[in-house]
Amino acid sequence: MKLLGKSSRVKIRPLTSFQDLRDETGRAAESGGTIHIAIGNGGLIGEDAVTSLAALEVVEELTDTAVLYNAPPIITVGDPTLLPMAQDILRRAYERHGLAKRYDPDQVRFIAPSPVAYAAGTASIVTTEPVMSNAMIGAFGSEVSLIADAGTRRDLPQLAAAAALDAIGALYPVTDRLAVGEELYAAGAQMTEKRRYTISLQAQDILRLLLAGFIAMTAALSLLASLLQ
């Protein structure tokens, strides 16, 4: 992310995983199918809570487009606490467009609480449902390769965003549209460019610079101390 001097507008580094998501939804709708979004096994209780919330932000920003195209996404969750959250996001999107009667809570599906069973169940959905595009955004482990493999077998366009190292390792060979680590948390800024997102990105950049400076300084000081001894 860069600050453009005079105009003070924030320029966000393009992330293909999120930039193409709306277009993918449109393309899927035109093909008579829909987009599948897997938001992983992280629940709202536990260390993956924020990762899951970031994934739900992506779902939130995407649902309006999906509802307008009348191609609601299939959303799969691996933790029951994410189920009502994702359903609520979808329901509100329908209500915003005055289409509350068309809302189907079963578009959001709880698959299984165990990571491998979740991946296997989700892979089955990718294979058997009319999915035209596969997005994997959230808290995953290396088992995400089962979902990605199902998408590859059907030759689907795939997008992914993961923060865990084993998931990144598993997804890297599958798609070049992969948001890695902190990029997952920039999804909102990337998709909407709303002020609250861009400001938080700026704060993140400043903190990163401070932290990097601190690490470099302590490393230099310890090197100096060892040389002086």
Place this chain on the structure above:
Amino acid sequence: MRHLVRQWIPFLIAIIIALIVLLGYIFPDVLAFNYRGQRTPLQHILVEWAVIVGSFALILGLWNIGRVHIKKLRNRRSAIHSLGFLLAALTTGLLWVATTFSPNPSVSEMADGAVQGIFNYIISPIGASLGALVVFALALAAFRLLRTRRSWWMIVFIPVVAIVLLTSVPIAGLESGPFSDVRHLIRHWTINIFGMAGMRGLLLGVVLGTAITALRFLWPRSES
């Protein structure tokens, strides 16, 4: 009024609870009483509440799975899978009811044995084989990568994978002597120096992203 209810009240609740949890970690001796009347750190009570909410969410999740599969069965779409799932769920549910509520101890014991059998002889082997399948899916993805994506990064990726594999597996005749030392040195530099540096950088970014995203969620939304 709507503004107050939809933005500021959830914000205040979130901030107060976040502060209680944070203070609970900073001052672990601050105690409260849980529902059993036992003294416990304050944040543990909130975690217990969260677990109760999580349990209800699980019931909601089971209801969701059931609904989806009944609908599939009605539409005759993947009907065999759905029928299998529903029968398995029903059988396990009935066995659990028999284990927990049966007044006859022998029936309860038999049902408990059947539940254990399902876990030991069906769920565990299936879980293990799925775990093995993950390894195959990973290897397959790496091989496909060689064919489908030819970029400069592959010049880095492929040798690193090869180096880590070749220095990790035992090779007959090279387990001792100078070759062994060189192998260990290469492995050490690849994994513990370069790999660890990259991993730390990535994790640092994740930590910052998590902290900032959490703050963004706590802050009330002024735009929708």
